[in-house]
Amino acid sequence: MSAAAPLGSALPAPARGARRPALRRFMRHRLAMFGLAAIVILVVACAIGPYLSPYGPLTIDLRHRFQPPFLGPHLLGTDQLGRDLLVRLLLAGRISLTVGFAAMGLSTVFGVIVGLAAGFYGGWAGTALMRFVDAVLCFPQIFLLLTLAALVSPGVLTITLIVALTSWMEVARVVEGQIRSLRERDFAVAAEAIGVSDTHLMLRELLPNVMAPIVVAATLTVARAILLESYASYLGYGIQPPTPSWGNMLNNAQEYLTSAPWLAIVPGIVITLAVTGFNFLGDGLRDALDPRLDIHR
């Protein structure tokens, strides 16, 4: 373990030993590195950026209304009230990223629980559970989202819950399939022969071996959650002004699309950056953690 295995080593080295080649594969994945950098920059900027700016999010600068980017004191321009676009963008980022991560966390936990239960216990209950997952998957996600959003009063918490409710199915399917096959593996049978509890078998023996696909699915879920939140907020069912989010900034920009296109372009670019960033990261993780690239397993 101490010395890193030589490159291209043919020695099978699962688990701990395999994490180093996996890390190396990940570091070599350019798009993933780009995605990671984009995400880190966005998160850091959103976290500390607003404190560094001389403008507040609601500070109205009437002398500089509709200032285009780079052509005045406001770096990314201002909106119809002369509010600083950059500060609003970063504050909106806090909301959108929080919704993205929180929805990812919730949907992953929920999906893992459903997948684990269905895959582990199987039988008619497991089948019923997975057919339910399939049924939910068949339903167009955006309509489900909009229907749910129309029924409850929108807010950061509710939109997070709604996004999570519409995106846990993929994780559930991945986990269910993996658990079902892992359960037949010898080390799981060995644990059963020892007489361990179901909880131990699920959480200590099986789940650690499914972490890689879960991480990949979770990363991609963040991207989708951000996108879903943007849809909902853009359509007015999501985060409500004055709380800024990337989606409702776009909504607000509609009216000025011809006169002040940067109001739409700037949040659009940031949404694109965040979503592609997470997607690239997810792809990179998938390639790096792909068990088929791992000679032994």
Add this chain to the structure above:
Amino acid sequence: MSGTGAPLLEVTDLAKHYPITGGRTLRAVDGVSFTLGAGEVLGIVGESGSGKTTLGRTVLRLTAASAGTIRFRGEEITDYSRRRMRPVRRHMQLVFQDPYASLNPRMSVEQILAIPLQVHEPGLKRAERRDRIEAVLSTVGLFPEAASRYPHEFSGGQRQRVGIARALICNPALLVADEPVSALDVSVQAQVVNLLLDLRQRLGLAILFIAHDLAVVGLISDRVAVMYLGRIVEIAETTTLFARPRHPYTEALFSAVPDIGGRHDRILLQGDIPSPVSPPSGCPFRTRCPYAEAACAEALPPLVERAPGHFAACRRPELTLSSPLSPQPVSRFAADA
């Protein structure tokens, strides 16, 4: 050498059937009965697909039996729930064929060995647990430092020792060894077989030793059961079985053992083992049996005691079947080890 008094394990008419598509049934194990005394080693041989592994796992209640009964230490455990099985499990353990697949790659040896203790002896203090782990590692011939290592850092033979240590740490009465040496090099095989023999002597362990290699089975077993298509076709004490097999399938298995010099004529079985979904009528072996007659297709021959303790399921007891192996088939290991 069967045990005195009530046997440790008593299996009666055990069957494991799997329903498959089309409403048909795969009879992996069918009507298997045997007993195993405390400290006794029963070898189970047969080719792939004969139901050996399924038998072992069904006996351990890792899969539910379709019919028949399993009595273990006087308790009928056939219908025990998972929860009721839990306290029984410490007395019956399993060693796997593939030492690569049977150890969780994400746990160190210490973590792997700690689990049985946590389950069955939860009152143990940390230091006591360490002592037990160290003790069992030395029992199977590994160094105490092995505890902090991960499975992939070991060779196949060492991993198999870890697997055996895991099975032994709670001092079971019965070990089901499912082809424990088939995945290992011949030289390592000898070490593991010797380890099992040694353990059996020191710990009074009863072993259900499943293998397809007659030489290994003959070396370690007190009695041997030969399985074909999910049934026991012959069962006898090792020496009598090796001296005079009474089922043509056993003879064919003996004949298949490779030897240098070619001193005997091979009995080559034609074709594959028939499908356990639609076994032949009558004697299941008749389709490949060189001595089969028309009458063999009529009824399933029962296991009949042909000599004291020697049962065979063949309707032609008059056959004189040859066994090319000596009663002490140790030459192979003596030469290789």
